[in-house]
Amino acid sequence: KQEVTQIPAALSVPEGENLVLNCSFTDSAIYNLQWFRQDPGKGLTSLLLIQSSQREQTSGRLNASLDKSSGRSTLYIAASQPGDSATYLCAVGTGWGNTPLVFGKGTRLSVIA
Protein backbone atom coordinates (compact mmCIF):
# COMPACT_ATOMS: atom_id res chain seq x y z
CA LYS A 1 0.00 0.00 0.00
CA GLN A 2 1.37 3.38 -1.04
CA GLU A 3 2.15 5.75 1.82
CA VAL A 4 3.14 9.39 1.46
CA THR A 5 4.99 11.28 4.18
CA GLN A 6 5.68 14.99 4.38
CA ILE A 7 8.31 16.56 6.58
CA PRO A 8 8.19 18.91 8.37
CA ALA A 9 4.57 19.03 9.50
CA ALA A 10 4.87 22.76 10.11
CA LEU A 11 7.38 25.41 9.14
CA SER A 12 7.72 29.09 9.98
CA VAL A 13 10.11 31.32 8.02
CA PRO A 14 10.76 35.05 7.65
CA GLU A 15 9.65 36.75 4.46
CA GLY A 16 12.14 36.57 1.61
CA GLU A 17 13.67 33.26 2.62
CA ASN A 18 14.01 30.37 0.17
CA LEU A 19 12.58 27.12 1.50
CA VAL A 20 12.19 23.45 0.68
CA LEU A 21 9.30 21.16 1.52
CA ASN A 22 9.88 17.43 1.45
CA CYS A 23 7.72 14.52 0.36
CA SER A 24 8.54 10.82 0.35
CA PHE A 25 6.56 7.83 -0.90
CA THR A 26 7.02 4.14 -0.24
CA ASP A 27 6.27 2.62 -3.65
CA SER A 28 8.30 4.05 -6.54
CA ALA A 29 5.83 2.71 -9.12
CA ILE A 30 3.97 5.98 -9.48
CA TYR A 31 2.43 7.55 -12.55
CA ASN A 32 2.74 11.15 -11.45
CA LEU A 33 3.16 13.38 -8.42
CA GLN A 34 1.32 16.59 -7.65
CA TRP A 35 1.79 19.41 -5.21
CA PHE A 36 -1.34 21.17 -3.95
CA ARG A 37 -1.93 24.24 -1.87
CA GLN A 38 -4.75 24.38 0.69
CA ASP A 39 -5.84 27.61 2.33
CA PRO A 40 -7.85 27.47 5.59
CA GLY A 41 -11.48 26.60 4.93
CA LYS A 42 -10.85 26.22 1.22
CA GLY A 43 -10.38 23.42 -1.25
CA LEU A 44 -7.15 22.27 -2.82
CA THR A 45 -5.45 24.04 -5.70
CA SER A 46 -3.05 22.13 -7.93
CA LEU A 47 0.33 23.89 -8.12
CA LEU A 48 2.53 21.54 -10.09
CA LEU A 49 2.22 18.11 -11.66
CA ILE A 50 5.28 16.01 -12.48
CA GLN A 51 4.90 12.97 -14.69
CA SER A 52 6.93 9.92 -13.64
CA SER A 53 9.23 10.39 -16.66
CA GLN A 54 10.06 13.97 -15.65
CA ARG A 55 12.61 15.23 -13.15
CA GLU A 56 11.17 18.65 -12.36
CA GLN A 57 8.53 21.24 -13.09
CA THR A 58 8.62 24.99 -12.56
CA SER A 59 5.93 27.60 -12.17
CA GLY A 60 6.98 31.10 -11.21
CA ARG A 61 8.73 30.97 -7.84
CA LEU A 62 7.90 27.29 -7.40
CA ASN A 63 10.04 24.38 -8.49
CA ALA A 64 9.16 20.75 -7.85
CA SER A 65 11.60 17.91 -8.34
CA LEU A 66 11.03 14.18 -8.48
CA ASP A 67 13.44 11.32 -7.80
CA LYS A 68 11.27 8.30 -8.41
CA SER A 69 13.92 5.71 -7.65
CA SER A 70 14.50 7.06 -4.17
CA GLY A 71 10.84 7.84 -3.56
CA ARG A 72 11.31 11.55 -2.96
CA SER A 73 10.04 14.89 -4.16
CA THR A 74 10.81 18.42 -3.06
CA LEU A 75 8.94 21.67 -3.51
CA TYR A 76 11.24 24.68 -3.59
CA ILE A 77 9.74 28.11 -2.95
CA ALA A 78 11.95 31.06 -3.79
CA ALA A 79 11.74 34.43 -2.07
CA SER A 80 8.83 33.47 0.16
CA GLN A 81 6.01 35.95 0.77
CA PRO A 82 3.30 36.15 3.46
CA GLY A 83 0.79 35.20 0.76
CA ASP A 84 2.53 31.83 0.48
CA SER A 85 1.25 30.92 3.95
CA ALA A 86 -0.90 27.82 3.52
CA THR A 87 -0.76 24.04 3.84
CA TYR A 88 1.10 22.30 1.04
CA LEU A 89 0.07 18.75 0.16
CA CYS A 90 1.95 16.20 -1.86
CA ALA A 91 -0.04 13.50 -3.69
CA VAL A 92 0.93 10.59 -5.90
CA GLY A 93 -1.03 9.10 -8.76
CA THR A 94 -0.57 5.38 -8.55
CA GLY A 95 -1.79 4.21 -11.92
CA TRP A 96 -2.23 5.14 -15.55
CA GLY A 97 -5.34 7.17 -16.16
CA ASN A 98 -7.52 9.08 -13.77
CA THR A 99 -6.78 7.03 -10.69
CA PRO A 100 -7.30 8.42 -7.20
CA LEU A 101 -4.48 10.27 -5.50
CA VAL A 102 -2.71 9.19 -2.32
CA PHE A 103 -2.00 12.23 -0.18
CA GLY A 104 0.53 13.14 2.48
CA LYS A 105 -0.73 14.97 5.54
CA GLY A 106 0.80 18.23 4.43
CA THR A 107 3.24 20.87 5.62
CA ARG A 108 1.71 23.97 7.21
CA LEU A 109 3.79 26.95 6.12
CA SER A 110 3.80 30.35 7.80
CA VAL A 111 5.74 33.18 6.20
CA ILE A 112 6.26 36.01 8.68
CA ALA A 113 6.44 39.58 7.40
Next chain:
Amino acid sequence: DAGVIQSPRHEVTEMGQEVTLRCKPISGHDYLFWYRQTMMRGLELLIYFNNNVPIDDSGMPEDRFSAKMPNASFSTLKIQPSEPRDSAVYFCASSLWEGGKNIQYFGAGTRLSVL
Protein backbone atom coordinates in the same frame (compact mmCIF):
# COMPACT_ATOMS: atom_id res chain seq x y z
CA ASP B 1 -16.68 27.33 -15.46
CA ALA B 2 -17.60 27.84 -11.81
CA GLY B 3 -15.45 24.94 -10.71
CA VAL B 4 -16.56 22.03 -8.56
CA ILE B 5 -19.50 23.07 -6.41
CA GLN B 6 -20.26 21.41 -3.11
CA SER B 7 -23.19 21.95 -0.79
CA PRO B 8 -23.73 22.59 1.97
CA ARG B 9 -20.47 24.24 3.05
CA HIS B 10 -21.15 23.45 6.69
CA GLU B 11 -23.40 20.86 8.24
CA VAL B 12 -24.08 20.36 11.93
CA THR B 13 -26.24 17.43 12.88
CA GLU B 14 -26.98 15.13 15.75
CA MET B 15 -25.87 11.56 16.03
CA GLY B 16 -28.25 9.20 14.28
CA GLN B 17 -29.47 11.69 11.72
CA GLU B 18 -29.15 11.22 7.97
CA VAL B 19 -26.70 13.53 6.19
CA THR B 20 -26.55 14.16 2.44
CA LEU B 21 -23.63 15.94 0.83
CA ARG B 22 -23.90 17.18 -2.73
CA CYS B 23 -21.43 17.78 -5.53
CA LYS B 24 -21.63 19.29 -9.00
CA PRO B 25 -18.48 18.48 -11.01
CA ILE B 26 -16.96 20.64 -13.71
CA SER B 27 -18.91 20.26 -16.94
CA GLY B 28 -17.30 17.76 -19.28
CA HIS B 29 -15.26 16.00 -16.60
CA ASP B 30 -15.80 12.25 -16.63
CA TYR B 31 -14.22 11.33 -13.29
CA LEU B 32 -15.57 12.25 -9.89
CA PHE B 33 -13.88 11.55 -6.55
CA TRP B 34 -15.07 11.81 -2.94
CA TYR B 35 -12.35 12.32 -0.31
CA ARG B 36 -12.50 12.82 3.43
CA GLN B 37 -10.01 14.91 5.42
CA THR B 38 -9.33 14.56 9.15
CA MET B 39 -6.47 15.76 11.30
CA MET B 40 -5.50 12.21 12.21
CA ARG B 41 -5.65 10.54 8.81
CA GLY B 42 -5.28 13.40 6.33
CA LEU B 43 -7.04 13.14 2.97
CA GLU B 44 -8.37 9.72 2.09
CA LEU B 45 -10.33 8.47 -0.90
CA LEU B 46 -13.84 7.24 -0.19
CA ILE B 47 -15.12 6.38 -3.68
CA TYR B 48 -14.71 7.42 -7.28
CA PHE B 49 -16.83 7.29 -10.44
CA ASN B 50 -16.07 7.17 -14.14
CA ASN B 51 -18.87 8.16 -16.48
CA ASN B 52 -21.30 7.94 -13.55
CA VAL B 53 -20.30 4.35 -12.72
CA PRO B 54 -18.65 3.60 -9.35
CA ILE B 55 -15.17 2.21 -9.97
CA ASP B 56 -13.74 1.76 -6.48
CA ASP B 57 -15.64 2.12 -3.22
CA SER B 58 -13.12 0.29 -1.03
CA GLY B 59 -12.50 3.49 0.93
CA MET B 60 -16.09 3.78 2.11
CA PRO B 61 -15.73 3.12 5.83
CA GLU B 62 -18.87 1.07 6.35
CA ASP B 63 -22.40 0.40 5.17
CA ARG B 64 -23.60 3.63 6.71
CA PHE B 65 -21.96 5.43 3.81
CA SER B 66 -23.38 5.39 0.28
CA ALA B 67 -22.70 7.44 -2.84
CA LYS B 68 -24.57 7.89 -6.08
CA MET B 69 -24.03 9.65 -9.36
CA PRO B 70 -27.37 9.67 -11.21
CA ASN B 71 -26.02 11.83 -14.03
CA ALA B 72 -22.85 13.52 -15.23
CA SER B 73 -23.57 16.75 -13.36
CA PHE B 74 -24.51 15.57 -9.88
CA SER B 75 -23.34 13.26 -7.13
CA THR B 76 -24.38 12.66 -3.53
CA LEU B 77 -22.67 11.16 -0.52
CA LYS B 78 -25.07 9.98 2.15
CA ILE B 79 -24.37 8.95 5.73
CA GLN B 80 -27.15 7.16 7.55
CA PRO B 81 -27.08 7.06 10.53
CA SER B 82 -24.35 9.60 11.25
CA GLU B 83 -21.92 9.21 14.16
CA PRO B 84 -19.55 11.69 15.87
CA ARG B 85 -16.53 9.94 14.31
CA ASP B 86 -17.85 10.94 10.88
CA SER B 87 -16.99 14.57 11.67
CA ALA B 88 -14.55 15.69 8.98
CA VAL B 89 -14.26 17.80 5.86
CA TYR B 90 -15.59 16.00 2.81
CA PHE B 91 -14.18 17.00 -0.57
CA CYS B 92 -15.44 16.29 -4.04
CA ALA B 93 -13.06 16.49 -7.00
CA SER B 94 -13.49 16.02 -10.72
CA SER B 95 -11.06 15.45 -13.55
CA LEU B 96 -10.78 14.88 -17.25
CA TRP B 97 -8.18 12.59 -18.78
CA GLU B 98 -6.52 14.90 -21.26
CA GLY B 99 -3.04 14.93 -22.76
CA GLY B 100 -1.89 12.16 -20.45
CA LYS B 101 -2.48 14.31 -17.40
CA ASN B 102 -4.58 13.64 -14.34
CA ILE B 103 -5.28 16.99 -12.70
CA GLN B 104 -8.04 16.85 -10.15
CA TYR B 105 -10.04 19.98 -9.38
CA PHE B 106 -11.38 20.18 -5.87
CA GLY B 107 -14.49 21.78 -4.45
CA ALA B 108 -14.34 23.93 -1.33
CA GLY B 109 -15.48 21.02 0.82
CA THR B 110 -18.29 20.36 3.28
CA ARG B 111 -17.36 20.61 6.94
CA LEU B 112 -19.49 18.07 8.81
CA SER B 113 -19.92 18.12 12.56
CA VAL B 114 -21.88 15.29 14.16
CA LEU B 115 -22.76 16.03 17.77
